[in-house]
Amino acid sequence: MKVLEVKELTKRFNSLTAVDKASFSVEDGEVFGLIGRNGAGKTTTIRMILNIYFPDEGEVLFKGEKTKQNFKDIVGYLPEERGLYKKMKVIDMLLFLAELKGKKGHEVLKSAIDYLEKFDLADRKNSKIEDLSKGNQQKVQFIGTILHNPDFLIFDEPFAGLDPINTNIIKEIILEMKQKGKVVIFSTHLMDFAEKMCDSIAMIDKGKIILNGKLSDIKSRYASRNVSLSYSGNISFLKNNNLVESIENFGNSTGIRLKDYNTDQQLLKLLINNDIVIKKFNVNEISLHEIFVSLAGKESNDVQ
Amino acid sequence: MFNRRTLAIIKRELKTKLFSKSFIIMTLLVPLFMILVFSIQFFIQSMAEEQKSDLIIISDSSEILNKVQNELFNTEAFKSGDLTSLTEKVELSQFEEKLKKHKSDLLNQRITGLVFIPSSALQSKEVSYYSYNPNNSALFYKIKPSINKALIEIYFASKQLTDDEIKFARKDVDINGFRITSDEKVSQEGYGNRIAMVLFSFLLYMALIFSGSLTMNAVVEEKSNKIVEVLLSSANSTELLAGKILGTVIIELIQMAIWLSPVILLITTSWFMIPPEFMPQMSIGYILYFLFNYGLALITYVALYATVGAIFDNPQDAQSGIWPLLMLIMIPFFIALSLESNSQTLFIVIASLFPFSSLIVMPARMILIEVPVWQILLSIIINVFVLLGIFKLAGKIYRIGILLTGKKPKWSEVFRWLKAS
Numbered sequence: 001m002k003v004l005e006v007k008e009l010t011k012r013f014n015s016l017t018a019v020d021k022a023s024f025s026v027e028d029g030e031v032f033g034l035i036g037r038n039g040a041g042k043t044t045t046i047r048m049i050l051n052i053y054f055p056d057e058g059e060v061l062f063k064g065e066k067t068k069q070n071f072k073d074i075v076g077y078l079p080e081e082r083g084l085y086k087k088m089k090v091i092d093m094l095l096f097l098a099e100l101k102g103k104k105g106h107e108v109l110k111s112a113i114d115y116l117e118k119f120d121l122a123d124r125k126n127s128k129i130e131d132l133s134k135g136n137q138q139k140v141q142f143i144g145t146i147l148h149n150p151d152f153l154i155f156d157e158p159f160a161g162l163d164p165i166n167t168n169i170i171k172e173i174i175l176e177m178k179q180k181g182k183v184v185i186f187s188t189h190l191m192d193f194a195e196k197m198c199d200s201i202a203m204i205d206k207g208k209i210i211l212n213g214k215l216s217d218i219k220s221r222y223a224s225r226n227v228s229l230s231y232s233g234n235i236s237f238l239k240n241n242n243l244v245e246s247i248e249n250f251g252n253s254t255g256i257r258l259k260d261y262n263t264d265q266q267l268l269k270l271l272i273n274n275d276i277v278i279k280k281f282n283v284n285e286i287s288l289h290e291i292f293v294s295l296a297g298k299e300s301n302d303v304q
Numbered sequence: 305m306f307n308r309r310t311l312a313i314i315k316r317e318l319k320t321k322l323f324s325k326s327f328i329i330m331t332l333l334v335p336l337f338m339i340l341v342f343s344i345q346f347f348i349q350s351m352a353e354e355q356k357s358d359l360i361i362i363s364d365s366s367e368i369l370n371k372v373q374n375e376l377f378n379t380e381a382f383k384s385g386d387l388t389s390l391t392e393k394v395e396l397s398q399f400e401e402k403l404k405k406h407k408s409d410l411l412n413q414r415i416t417g418l419v420f421i422p423s424s425a426l427q428s429k430e431v432s433y434y435s436y437n438p439n440n441s442a443l444f445y446k447i448k449p450s451i452n453k454a455l456i457e458i459y460f461a462s463k464q465l466t467d468d469e470i471k472f473a474r475k476d477v478d479i480n481g482f483r484i485t486s487d488e489k490v491s492q493e494g495y496g497n498r499i500a501m502v503l504f505s506f507l508l509y510m511a512l513i514f515s516g517s518l519t520m521n522a523v524v525e526e527k528s529n530k531i532v533e534v535l536l537s538s539a540n541s542t543e544l545l546a547g548k549i550l551g552t553v554i555i556e557l558i559q560m561a562i563w564l565s566p567v568i569l570l571i572t573t574s575w576f577m578i579p580p581e582f583m584p585q586m587s588i589g590y591i592l593y594f595l596f597n598y599g600l601a602l603i604t605y606v607a608l609y610a611t612v613g614a615i616f617d618n619p620q621d622a623q624s625g626i627w628p629l630l631m632l633i634m635i636p637f638f639i640a641l642s643l644e645s646n647s648q649t650l651f652i653v654i655a656s657l658f659p660f661s662s663l664i665v666m667p668a669r670m671i672l673i674e675v676p677v678w679q680i681l682l683s684i685i686i687n688v689f690v691l692l693g694i695f696k697l698a699g700k701i702y703r704i705g706i707l708l709t710g711k712k713p714k715w716s717e718v719f720r721w722l723k724a725s
Contacts, residue, residue, distance in 0.1 A: 052536045052707065069540070077537035083530030088320065099312040100538035144534070154537075 001028045003152075003183055004049070008058035011044050018044040020207040021058070026185060026200070031178050033198035033215075034187040035288070037296065041207040042187040043080055046156055049185075050077060073101050076150035080157040080187075082141045086130035090121070093129060094144050101148040108147065115143040119169065135166060142170060146177070153177055155186035159193060171197065191289040201288070205296040215288070220262075222291050227256045227264055229271075230280035237274060243267055253280070309539040310547040317551025322558070331559050334510065338503070352442040357381075357416040359389040359447070360406065364396050365423040367458055372421065375450035387446060396422060403434060410436055417443070421451065426459055483585070485674045496584035498644055500567075501671040504594065505640040507563060508664055512601055512633050515556045516609035517626070519548065523613030523706075524622050532706050541703035545695075548610060553602045560598055564591060586671065593680075594667050600684070601663040604691045605633065607698040614705035621712050636664035647672040657683050659690040697722065 004026040011019045019041040026032045034042050047053040049060050051067060060067050084093055094112045098104065116122045119139040129137060138161065146153065155174070159167050174197060177184055188194055194201060194215075201218065203211035211218060225245075229235075230253050238244050238256070243263050248255040258267060264283045271278060321327055363369045369391040381387035394402045399420065409415045417435035425431055431451060433444075453474060460470050526532045535544055570576050571586050608629050616622040639655045646652070647669050656666040656675070662683045669675055704721040705713070 047533075047707075050537050051540070052533065072538055075537065077534070079530065079533040079537070081530040081533065083526075083532070083534055085320070085526075085531055086529065092319070096312065096316050097534070097538070099315075100309055100535065102308060141534075 002026070003028045003063055004185075005061040005064075006045070006049065006058070007061065009045060009048050009055045009060070010057040011048060011053060012056050017207050019048065019055075019204075022202075022204065022207070022209045023058075024202040024209055024212045026183060028183060029178070029181050030199035031174065031184045031186070031197050033194035033201040034185060034204060035189065035191060035194045035201055035292065036187075036204035037189055040204045042204055043156055044207075045204065046077075046154055046185075046187060050075065050154065071152075073148075074151045076145040076148065076153045078142060078145040078153075078155045078158055080160065082138060084129045084137060084141060084144075086128070088129055089126050090116070090129060090132070090140055091125040093140065094147055097144040098148045101150075103148040111149070112143065112147055115147060119143065134161070135163060138162060139166065139169075142173075146173070151182055153182060153184045153186075155184070157188055158186055159188065159190060191287065191292055195288040203292060203295065210295050211291070218291065219286065219288070222261060222286050222294075225258045225261055225264075226284040226286060227258065227267060228253045228280070228282045228284060229256055229278070230254075231271070231276050231278050233274070233276040235271070235274075235276060238270075241270070243270065306546070307543065310543045310550070313535075313539065313544060313547025314551040314554070317548065318554060321551070321555050327555065327559070330514065331562055334507075334514075335563060338506065338510075341506075349442075355386070355442070357387050357440075357443050357446075358414070359387070359417055359419055360415055361389055361391045361419045361421065362394050362399065362402060363391070363421045363423065364394060364399075365421075366393055368421050368423065368425070368454065369393060371454035371458055372451055375454050376447065379446060379450055381446045406434075410434065416440075419447070419451075421455075426455060429455060483673075497586070497671050500584035500586060501643060501668050502641065504671060505637060505664060505668045507560075508598065508601070508667065509633060509637040511556065511560060511563075511598070512605050512664075513630070515552060515602060516605050516629065516633075519552050519606045520609040520613035520622055520626065521619055523548070523610045524616060524619050527614065527706055528617050536707070541706060542699050544706075545607070545610060545699055545702050549603055549606050549695075552606050553599055556602050557595060557599055560595060564594070567591065584671070590670060593670070597663060597667050597684075597687075600687045600691055604660070604663065604687070604694050605629065607691075607694050608632075611698040611701045611705070614702040615713055615718055617708075632660050633664070636661035640665050640668035643668050643672055653679070657686060659686060662687060 002025045006022060006024050009019055009022045010017065022041070022045055034045065036042050044053060048055045049067070050072065051060075062071050085096075088096070091109075091112060094116075095104065095108060098108045098112070113122065113125065116125055119142075121136060121139060121143075124132060124136065129140065132140065142158075145155070153174075158170055158174070162170065171193075174184055174186070186197075198215050200214050201212070202209050228250075235247075235254070238247060243258055243260070243266060245257045245259045247257075256267065258264065268278075268281060271281075361369060361372055363372075373389060373391050376382050376387065376389050379387065382389075392402070399422075403418065406415060406418055410418065413436055417433055417438075417440070420432040420434065429452070456474050457470065460473060465473075526535075532544070539547075566576075567584075567586070568588065568591055570578070571584070571591075572588060609626070612625045612629065613622055616625055636655070639652070639661060643652060643665070652665065652669065655661045656669045657679060658665075666675070666680065666683045670680070700722055701718060705718070
């Protein structure tokens, strides 16, 4: 079921169109990645989803209805540029953030302390934010994002500036949230993370969505364009074949790049029909990074 | 606008500011600062009066010289040694020469001044004063009565009048102010209300500038340390602005009530013994009005300061953006101070009703005279409308400005934001 639908969102700043008719949807219970380079329009899109920016055109639907204030209450948002009141005590800061979301009382306090323990910060709960290290401030910020037990989580570049241990903690929590059936949207320019964690992605470049869908579909769609082949026989007939875009000889193997996706089986038939002895036929797994480079590397108007 | 989110923000403001060091320091410091300002003024004034003056009095008439010298001998200044005077009898035709002779002494201030009283002064009462510093009102204040008295005595001596008649002629007119109010009570007016007017206007002026700047810096800080985006993911910008302003208003009203508590005790109890001419005639109703008006002024100005804070992302740039606001506070303040000479001119009546200036001029005017109730109500209505307008305007600029960072926006861009939303 679609929980969040982004329809034709457009935002202009003076002459710059930061987001240009962006549309995508997020299914219930999935981890959704909004990926793109720095400055591609990720943060602006997220701000429009959260009603921090008003879109010039388009709309955001939550469960089929236009988002209102009550949407903000069930969202936990971790912005890319972190910010806390430096002079506040850790525990006061957390309780204030939860109170803004409408959660207060003993339960929140207990849950705050639980999270602080989990992040190894329980002994710092009465310290001022400014006395904490940067990494610890990030942890506090992260706790503030999830403390009110939101159904919907939006993380803007959640791994920026974290050491490997904290990165792992946050990764675990994102997966834990997923298991609890919560929807997680995160933006990142780190394709690796997106590839490992996301169920669906939307790829944004220069304000436009250039690719959108289930990660598994996308990968299978794009994966089958690169074939590495070990054979004996003469394959020169492939050079002018309209299935093939390029052929590269690597010595032990030959790399064939297909013009279209999902034509690997046709290529295999073609080789067999031409009596080539096939020793190895490997349809390469393509990484999200390669997909991104192949799409965003081009001018965006060349891409659908 | 007023909901649990606004409330949460107000609570945070109160919690972090009301018991903060800076609040306590400010609460103590402002009265001390005001005492300091007033005592410095007093000190400078008394310094000017105590400065030693050495005069030469020149006249073509020995009678004038003798009388004036006699009168000067009797002044406090002469007795305490702050004033010395020599007399020289000089013919009118030789005065210029005499002046030239004394010129170097006057220039290097061995002589403070040269007072020339020609015998024609007995008709015209015109006296000349030659000095390196001819604008010495403190000195004139000391010597004028003596010269006047001497001239009057010589003039009337030939008229064969009694001493009583001369005494009457010499006496200056003394105007006593009596305040007429609607409650049929006619009471003699001392300095109390004039002092209170200056004091209250000054307090209002300082408190508005201080609280405005503090709010502005807080907004700039929230913007530059990015907390604002976290807040905006929970509350909208209007709630944020409203919470911030109302929080500040509550804190500042508490502070003002603390500052005014000595005045409240002064007018409601007899614990303090002060001379009746310094006792302000003021009711508790006025104090309540003053606090209410201060609340309106705070919302208006703090909203504007917060808006300026939202436009800029560092304190230096923000400082450059507050001069229009400072004008909006300073001009009314100076108008209020001018009330001391007359509080009933048409200009003052308009200023006490006009947006912005009314917030500072009306409370000052109300200390001095009984302002018609319709004028007070009208000013409140005008102020409330201005406040609502300002709040709307501030909200629009704040909403866009608060998330923009980087280049300092031009004013033309800010106007475009207003149109955009």
